[in-house]
Amino acid sequence: MNWINRYVNNVKSYLPKSLKDDVGNELESSLQDQIDDKAEQLQRELNEQEIQQILLERGHPIVVASSYQSAKTLVTPELFPLYKVVLKWVFLLLFVVKGTQTLSGAFSQEHINVFSTALHFIGNIFESCLYGFAWTTLAFYLIGNAVTTKQVYAKWHPSKLPNIPAPNQQIGLFDAAFEMVCLFGFIAVMNNYFMPITGEPAARYSIHMSDALYALVPWISAVVSLSIVFCFYKMLSPYWTRGKIIIDWAIYAAQFAMLAVMYQLPQSLTLIYPLHGEQTTLQLSQHQWQTFLSATALVFMIDIGFKVKRFIELGR
Amino acid sequence: MPIDDERLNKLTMELRRGVLVLVALASLKQEHYGYSLRKKLEQAGLDIDEGTLYPLLRRLEDQGLLTSNWRVEDGRKRRFYQTSADGLDALTQMQQEWQKLNQSTGMILGEQQ
Numbered sequence: 001m002n003w004i005n006r007y008v009n010n011v012k013s014y015l016p017k018s019l020k021d022d023v024g025n026e027l028e029s030s031l032q033d034q035i036d037d038k039a040e041q042l043q044r045e046l047n048e049q050e051i052q053q054i055l056l057e058r059g060h061p062i063v064v065a066s067s068y069q070s071a072k073t074l075v076t077p078e079l080f081p082l083y084k085v086v087l088k089w090v091f092l093l094l095f096v097v098k099g100t101q102t103l104s105g106a107f108s109q110e111h112i113n114v115f116s117t118a119l120h121f122i123g124n125i126f127e128s129c130l131y132g133f134a135w136t137t138l139a140f141y142l143i144g145n146a147v148t149t150k151q152v153y154a155k156w157h158p159s160k161l162p163n164i165p166a167p168n169q170q171i172g173l174f175d176a177a178f179e180m181v182c183l184f185g186f187i188a189v190m191n192n193y194f195m196p197i198t199g200e201p202a203a204r205y206s207i208h209m210s211d212a213l214y215a216l217v218p219w220i221s222a223v224v225s226l227s228i229v230f231c232f233y234k235m236l237s238p239y240w241t242r243g244k245i246i247i248d249w250a251i252y253a254a255q256f257a258m259l260a261v262m263y264q265l266p267q268s269l270t271l272i273y274p275l276h277g278e279q280t281t282l283q284l285s286q287h288q289w290q291t292f293l294s295a296t297a298l299v300f301m302i303d304i305g306f307k308v309k310r311f312i313e314l315g316r
Numbered sequence: 317m318p319i320d321d322e323r324l325n326k327l328t329m330e331l332r333r334g335v336l337v338l339v340a341l342a343s344l345k346q347e348h349y350g351y352s353l354r355k356k357l358e359q360a361g362l363d364i365d366e367g368t369l370y371p372l373l374r375r376l377e378d379q380g381l382l383t384s385n386w387r388v389e390d391g392r393k394r395r396f397y398q399t400s401a402d403g404l405d406a407l408t409q410m411q412q413e414w415q416k417l418n419q420s421t422g423m424i425l426g427e428q429q
Contacts, residue, residue, distance in 0.1 A: 022395075023374075025386075025393055025395070026350060026370065026395050027370075029349070029350075029351070029392055029393055029394050029395070030350050030351045030366060030370070032392060033351035033352075033392075034351065037351075037355075058366060058367070059367055063367065064367060067367050067368070067370075067371045068370075068371050068374065
């Protein structure tokens with residue numbers, strides 16, 4: 001019976017302490033019964049191969065042990081669909097944060113090395129996503145143990161169902177996330193908030209503003225912050241409605257007001273950057289400054305034009 | 317697409333598993349140990365593998381539908397199971413449900429022919 005002992009012992013090694021002896025004894029007794037039964041049929045003792053065949057039919061020790069234990073998961077089946085959505089959001093948020101950090105960090109270096117920056121970004125995002133995955137899973141494990149999801153889901157009512165947007169009214173999650181990275185990057189540049197990512201001496205690229213423009217930075221930051229909040233809202237509720245378009249226009253109105261004030265400012269911006277090992281200064285003339293602002297206004301106008309079309313379509 | 321043997325076997329096992337609780341509670345009105353119950357079911361034409369039967373007996377015992385005790389019989393330690401009072405109540409109700417289900421299934425399958 002050496003094979004039976006070895007088999008039972010192996011199954012027991014995968015069982016919790018409370019079940020080891022009980023299940024082990026029952027399994028051993030059942031296997032011995034089966035062998036006796038077979039021996040009676042054949043009218044002789046079973047050989048080793050025949051005993052091993054019985055064990056093979058019983059199944060792998062891990063499978064046998066698992067059948068005595070209720071299937072435990074880190075995330076309960078009821079929470080799993082929500083877990084996947086949250087995980088997607090965590091990854092998206094990490095992409096936004098790390099993307100912003102990498103962009104602003106890259107501009108703080110003397111020489112921008114695209115390959116090294118990209119490599120650093122990939123490494124960084126991979127590490128962050130691993131942490132994000134672990135923390136999200138842990139949070140769901142704790143929620144799954146603490147909350148009876150059936151009670152929570154019982155409070156649901158069909159009136160809470162979200163609308164189904166038409167295909168052309170949908171807001172792409174990646175588009176909104178990318179917009180958010182750009183806005184965060186812009187706000188970081190305006191506030192000279194560069195975060196070196198390699199620890200080298202910083203800021204050979206810099207922007208110098210006139211006092212008049214500098215005084216506007218808090219206002220510009222406030223308007224951009226509004227855009228960031230709205231962007232986040234668009235990610236949470238990723239389809240266009242007339243209300244959302246009106247909010248978008250209101251933010252554009254604030255941006256146009258800022259552009260109009262900035263348009264009046266003379267020689268407001270000076271860029272400093274390295275060229276052939278020397279710091280080079282580029283002071284924008286009044287004309288260049290106004291052209292830059294006009295181009296920005298034009299881009300805004302084009303987007304507003306698309307929104308007008310969408311606004312009319314939504315009214316039909 | 318023709319259904320292969322493996323898929324058919326899985327579907328059949330799933331179908332049998334559904335009635336196994338009913339069958340186990342009914343069979344264990346008389347005391348049995350795991351292997352003797354399996355043999356009894358096999359003789360009745362219901363071949364259930366041990367990996368399904370033994371854990372099921374434990375679950376039913378945990379739910380209070382079976383009672384069990386260890387005894388030595390024929391020089392071997394065996395765990396004997398028997399349907400408890402709660403198990404008998406559950407069996408009565410499940411039998412009624414089974415009759416209804418059987419009738420409905422029979423009607424639906426009859427319509428197909």
